[in-house]
Amino acid sequence: MAVVPKFVGERIKRREDPRLISGTATYVDDVRLPGTLAAVVLRSPYPHARINSIDVAAARSAPGVAAVLTGADLKDKVGGIPCVAPAEHIPFHPLLAQGKVRFVGESVAVVVASDAYKAQDAANLIEVDYDPLDAVSDPEKALADGAPILHEEFGNNLVTRALVPNPAVDEAIAKADKVIKFRIVNQRLAPVPMEPRGVLADWHQASGHLTVWTSTQIPHLLRSALAAVLGLPENRVRVIAPEVGGGFGAKLNFYREEALVGYLSRMLGKPVKWIERRRENLATTTHGRDQITYLEVPVKNDGTVLGIKAKFICDMGAYLQLLTPAIPGFSGLMMTGCYKIPATSFEQVMVFTNKMATDAYRGAGRPEAAYIAERTMDMVALELGLDPVEVRRRNFIPKDAFPYATCAGLVYDSGDYNTALNKALEIVDYPKIRAEQAEALKHGRYVGIGVASYVEICGIGPSVMLPPKVPGWESATVRMEPDSRVTVLTGISPHGQGQETTFAQMAADAFGIDIDDVAVVHGDTAIVQYGVGTFGSRGLSVGGAALMMSVSKVQDKLKKIASTMMEAPPDQLTFANRTVALKSDATKSIPLQAVVDAAYGWKMPIPGMEPGLDATSVFEPTGCTFPFGTHISVVEVDPDTGVVKFLRYVAVDDCGNIISPLLVAGQVHGGIAQGIAQALYEEVVYDENGQLVTATLMDYAAPRAQMLPRYELAHTVTPSPLNPMGVKGVGEAGTIGSTPCVVNAVMDALKPLGVRHIDMPLRPEKLWRAIRDAKKA
């Protein structure tokens, strides 16, 4: 029999890809049920307006129309969209606007018809009489006297104010050699998943069951929320996340349309489908970032950072989605990065504006934090005339200090920041590129080198780290089938991450079987035990740990049975090559199938042992993991146009042990792409009146391959002690490291011109103006 190879750590191609590449995967819109009706949502063109009246008569009598609903039709019949994160002011969040619209794109009415075209025809017949109101789109103006108030019941636009004071910071400021002050902006971004949102709901009248297919990262949490809003028992609601074409945090949520379509299917007794169009996606799927930070950084002349005092203005948008006010907290907690900074304090003012809600977007609070920490390090270097690398080294948490408790109260699990930095410097040949940079400047070329040493927070829990109803644990069931193939049911809900590959690698090695002998099942609440979902780079570190718990339970049972068959103690047995073998002598073995036959057979060899081979486990982490690394980019800024060209991009990431190198590389590639895009291209723009300017992909600059450099990737490996695999997570690392790295590089290029800071995105025009102004001066 052929030898079964090992899979963990090998460059295994993603098992998901053939169906994705060949166009045979099943997304929500590919699920076709007979008699399905189509829903189209009528949306507000105004950022802020009172609704005087809505005339739906013509729409209701249009051809093919089954139903037209407005906010008035839903009043008191259905709940609102929940926000589980604590906040001082949480407004009612209706499925359809009630009396007022508060952002461009807010749902005002829904039309259900025999097809989407007819539904759109009818939607165009709805007449809404709006009374436009003044709007506020600038979060710094939202709390000013006389600002238009979004939710009158609160009397102002404050969502909540979070204060983490620390008198030690003020002491540090008083005794510092220098206090560096600056303001930086993490601009609003749109996640732009390749597949927009989409929902199909099918109410089965006879059984009182509702099945909902939706493009989500959290099928189980969504089932709970949906059941609550619609007033249905959870055991009568089934949520299926079929193929999900990317989420980036935007699908870690529960949206109006998910509830609306479920409600409509129940009301009409027919399947109803709504597929989000790209314009709707840009206007009504959660945005990310949108934080303004004022920083005061006391330093010693040798570059030692004594503290960070920060004030954040966080734009929450018009309503609060699932976790909206929870996101900025991560920015405050993580803003000291990988540095031993003895005192920090921060104040976060979260405000309502006439915009779409913000919520998690790839990194969710940590990219903002890394941007703060890494711009701070470069500011310190600039102000004190030091090398940015030296400033980092001077402030790094030393590798013997782990586990390290930060002054914000987090405990970093493990780390070795200097080694990652050194490796990146070596790859890029730092002294040589600094010399080349100086030489280039002599010829009028503006070359810049940007360094970012990031640390981030992954694998959240424990549960107390998260709001109620979004726990931090994860579940997995492992079932060895009668033919000795393995089925894994995981509570995470991969939507591009590739756990059908990684989990199969892990299970295959554990049982000595082939990767093709493992099936990984996810995303269906009727099949999979309750789980939490995929976000915050937790799939492997939390979901994988639950998997390994169940794996060892099934292994133990197999070993016990084999032990009686082989007359050897269970702890002397191992799994290899589809056999159970003696650890000491692999030639002494019995076929795995024989053990499985015994477990499922008519005569269990161990009297009293329960037949069958499956186990379900829940892993509750004791702490978070903290991946880290150093990214270095080398750029050249064209002084004639301000256009940034990449010369090098080096990323050294430490995500602990690596299960699947190709998948890690894929995550890093995609992450860097989105991080570079924040630095250089992307911004959701609302004008001062609250109109959405970046309403289509003709205006919103999502990155494309030719806008990105070639990546030179490397790793250091510092295992996490907090899970059995020693993994940390890598889903967001690229995004977190790359943004400050690129901004630092561009600012370094413009340093000879006296440019100190320019806010993202670093559009060529901004750089061109800065260069022109500097040359004039």
Place this chain on the structure above:
Amino acid sequence: MYPGQFEYHRAASIKDALDLLKRYGDDAKLLSGGHSLIPMMKLRLAQPAHLIDVTKIAELRALSESGGKIVIGAAAPHDAVATSSLVRDKLGLLAEAAAAIGDVQVRNRGTIGGSLTHADPAADYPAAVLALEGEIKLERDGGSRTVKAADFFLDLMTTAVQPGELLSQIAFAPIPAGAGYSYQKYPHPASGFAMVGVAALVSLDRSGKIASARVGVTGLGAKAFRAGAVEAALAGKAADAATITAAAAKTADGIDALGDIHASSEYRAELARVYARRAIQAAVARAKA
């Protein structure tokens, strides 16, 4: 989002298409690659009751050489123009502009006739067609007429095409031997259209001076245009950096430049001057005296 109802017609010949145009009049739109029309229909900014697909008309897709002219069928996809050896050999500037359009999917589907008649102010083709002095043939019921590129673009998304007319082909004189050319574009970071695009075609005389220069500019103003002042400032002059820079500095003169969040009108004008200088320099570098 979702277009209104329309009837789709596949024209088998130019005559067929013209007959359909005549029959349905203002209710009809010609459909070629559909890259601009279909999005407008989805937003219901356009709601034609009839679409007449011209892309299956064989003669509209042909690339040929006849009577000393290179003739490009209106329904030739961008990729066909970019990769045709005929076009690359004799109309290299057009091939360069075609290759700079959008991405592979766009180039496989979008067509030159569609691009020219839509006259998006940021489309790539118009700059090259202007610099190459293309002759645009418009067919109508019972006849046809030819419009020079310089007379074709009238205003923002407005051309010389009259109701009932169909753009069938564009004819070009081959680029003279020894002439140099270049299309230089700064792509809009979101749309991929030209923030600015400059097509330059330069011939040198025996002494190495610029005998003639033609410069087409797109993206800057409401319509693509020939930069006459730039051309005049080059003609008869030495092909040196100072001349080129001074000439290119006139690129935006008299143009009401467009602006958006990615590039204000002031910056776009500067981009046009820089890209004109680079296109002319590249064309000069390729030209042989």
